Structures are given as structure tokens and as C-alpha cells.
Amino acid sequence: MTYLFSALADPTRRQIFERLAKGAQPVGKLAQGLPISRPAVSQHLAALKAAGLVTDHAEGTRRIYRIDPKGLAAIRIWLDQFWTEALDGYVAEVERSSEDPS
Amino acid sequence: MTYLFSALADPTRRQIFERLAKGAQPVGKLAQGLPISRPAVSQHLAALKAAGLVTDHAEGTRRIYRIDPKGLAAIRIWLDQFWTEALDGYVAEVERSSEDPS
């Protein structure tokens, strides 16, 4: 979870990720339009890949990056497993404090 | 989203958050059992609060923190709005490359 969340914590990295969500792209194409250097984009992509958010494959001299569903799925699982627990706890607390407003 | 994701990116902060999911607690109680100082816990709680993940209220000299559903809801919305887009794109790409394996 740490890698996942910190990968998405960076605005530039989210921007890259959200751009990939609209279609796979090579590194150079991604770097165009971003206000940072191409090596910086490479480093961001490495972080996204380590988090399971993207995958890559070679295509000639280019390297195509695309969304990896695994990353999003992991977040969804964390959130779902969490959702009920947290909200149950929340509702319980609120009810308790409204029943017994000491 | 940046505040949200970076709040959850820190392991200690996630631990605090997940502990609060099981029930509201005062700061001191949270600090016990964590390997960091109480001020550090206060700072983490401030970050969680700024992200909309927790709320607090005074109770005598203690300050009780509990989960704020707004934070989790925001993540869910981001994920949902994203899920279809990303997966549609993913499926389209995969189909395209398997139909035309040039």
C-alpha cells in the first residue's frame, strides 16, 4: 500500500497515470507536454511500475507504457475491506454519542 | 487528491487511521503502542485531518479523533470515475494488439 499511495501522491505522477488511462503511450510522447525532462518522466514511470500501476513493453526502440489494472484493483480491495469497517465504526460511534449525550 | 494520497502514503499514518477505524480515540491513547513521540502523533493527526480523513472534538482536556467518511468517499469517487475509463482503455488496447499482432 505504501508504494501505491506514494506513487499516486505526486501530482505529476498522477497526471502521467491519468494520461495513460486514455491510451498507451511511449515515454517520449508522455514527456512532451509535461514541464519536466524526459529522464524525470522515466523515473516517474519506474515508480508507477514498482507500484503495479503500469506495465511496459518494448516496441522497436520505443517503450510503450500502459495501465496495469492490478494497481487500481489493489486500491479498490483496500478501500472495500476498509469501507465497511470504518463506516460501521463511525455509525456506532455517532449513535452512541447521540443516544448518550453526556 | 494530493493531500489524500500523501496522507495515506505514510505507514505510521495509515496505522493510526486504521486504528481509528476500529473506534474513536484520544491522542494519548493512540500514542501508546506507537514507536514515536506524542507530538509526532499530533502532527500525523493534523495531516489526516487536513486530508479529510479524520475529525476531532474536545472532551474535557482530551481531544477525541474519529474517522471522517468524507476522505474515504473522495477516494472511492476518484477510483470509480477512474475505474471504467482506465479499464475500458486497457481492454481496448489489449484487444487491438491481439487482433493485429504486427
Place this chain on the structure above:
DNA sequence: GCTTACAGTAAGCTATGACTTACCTATTTA
């Protein structure tokens, strides 16, 4: 009113993260 308990704030230290430029590697193409 004074002391104790609880918790936020300030200031300072250290590690890490996001960038840069320079370099190296690999694939295409002429």
C-alpha cells in the same frame, strides 16, 4: 489559585524525493 494531565506549536536535524545534466545502451536505418 496551583498543580497535574493532555495536547498543540516551534525550532532544528536528517533522510528522502523530485528534479537536473551527463552518460551509457540498444535498436533501427542508411
Place this chain on the structure above:
DNA sequence: TAAATAGGTAAGTCATAGCTTACTGTAAGC
């Protein structure tokens, strides 16, 4: 096989994040 294109890696810089100790403030109990 040499040149050009695409992109990962290394090294260094600067800002920020997470921690600490010291302090300040506020509510409760004697």
C-alpha cells in the same frame, strides 16, 4: 557498420517530510 533515435542510469542539488526536544496553552482536581 556508422549515425540517429529512444530511453534507462548515475551523480549531484534543493526542498520537503518526519522525527525529536522544548515550550505554550487549557481544562480538571485538590
